[in-house]
Amino acid sequence: MGAVTDILRARFGDEILDAHERLGEETVVVARDHAPAIFRVLRDDPAARFEFLMDLSAVDYNGRSPRFEVVAHLFSLAKRQRLRVKVPIDEADAWAHSLVPLWKSANWLERETWDMFGIRFEGHPDLRRILMYPEFEGHPLRKDYPVMKRQPLIPERDPIDEPWPPRQFGVKA
């Protein structure tokens, strides 16, 4: 097991739900409520120093409980190491803590995850759809969203009437 998982285990103990290494990739699974503290340690601890939040998305394991997993890929340029952090999210309570206070890249990534999977991010400054349009109904990357589904055309908007930032939509965090 890698040095990073050892640090996390020593500091957080049972809050680390699982840690494993496969195909040369380290993965830790953490509980949602402890995720912000764990991510902060991963970014700031001198032995971890993950400066980059390279990617953040989700996977919908429909039929499994908890249904979603938010997956973050971290990279440390100083230590030349990568880490995958997964946060299981329940369908009935589909939200996670926002990582925008730690990494700016989380801003658009979380907007996309909200847009595609309908997972809200508490503490996000501006959680609105990013790839789809505001009138779109549903979250297309959920496994129960039919691939051939069509949605009605929306009426044309008058750009003069748009508020700032335009197309304010989504959930107030």
Added chain:
Amino acid sequence: MSLPASAPDIAHDPSHEIMEIQMGPSHPASHGTIKFNLRLDGETIVACDVEVGYLHRGFEKMSEEGTWTQVFPYTDRMNYASPLINNVGFALAVEKLAEIEAPERAQWIRMLLSEVSRVTDHLTCLGMASFEVGAMSVGLYMNEAREYLYDLVEAVTGARVTVSYCRIGGVTNDLPAGFGARLESAFEKIRAVIRDCDRLLSRNRIFVDRMSGVGILTPEHAISCAVTGPMLRSTGVDYDVRKQSPYLYYDRVEFEVPVGTRGDNYDRFMVRMVEMEQSMRIAEECLRRMPPGPVKIDDTRYALPPKRDVYNSIEGLMNHFKIVMEGIKIPAGEAYQAVEGANGELGFYVVSDGSGRPYRVRPRGPCFFGMAALGEMLIGAMIPDLVTTFGMVNMIGGECDR
């Protein structure tokens, strides 16, 4: 001359009013469908909200509907200025998950074509960016130079852009006869074009005034926004996936990674200019060191059987049928593989449930992060600076919006 009785009433002076304008989504100065919601004080940008998503086609959703092999054509259409790198990235991610490796010759070919694609991508970016600041000749020279490479790519894959050349466990076919000589002559012509363009632009007063000190990106902002590739290297941070987490045989070839110092548009321009020469150097070394041999893995679980078996034996026919109809079975699990795309780290996170279809394909396209960083870079700039800065981010809609 008498002094004004009181300070000017800025709040009610119409010349100090904040103006909101929407630039795009189809603006002649921005190549690509993108909308900038701007707040302007005069011509100075005080706030910028970048709106992407106009080219969203549902790459991830479509990928889940077909077999693993059927994802390759979709990856072509992500970064369409360097489709071969996307092909390679996806193939490597799936091979990592399946714990297989393509034959040595296939790996060298993938490397060679990745570098050729990097040159085409940089030529696209630099040519378009020059075009937008009025250097039309450079734009046209570079577009012409790109055609020499597209000819090469076409000779290998049969298509200029929609290549679909990689397969899980190799590539579709070997390089055509006489490829080496064609590559040499194309590179010779491209080097001449780069030399000309360098002389036309790099010390050109008008060009330098438009680019230098404009669109400054600090290393802290870049790292926090997970910006990679030439944009990050222009700020002086030396991160290249080919060096820091080598894949294919990048640890065996010699090349240098140019870095900038100031993180402005001029540095981004020069980093790309210098990178093209390094890419050609790698491509030439690949060609020299490439051993003869097969280009597809010899494992009938992953590669289609030879046609003589398909037509002459029931086992071969069944094998072919199963691979085409049910897809290649990739063991259950997950993998993330990063490659150095032309604009930065291109990662593929793939999840398999053990069936012939991908459970989840998540590409991490570098443009998305550059665009996320752009809004903040533009504050305090003017509208003409937006055009050059956007050009140097080199957003490729297909990759940003997927």
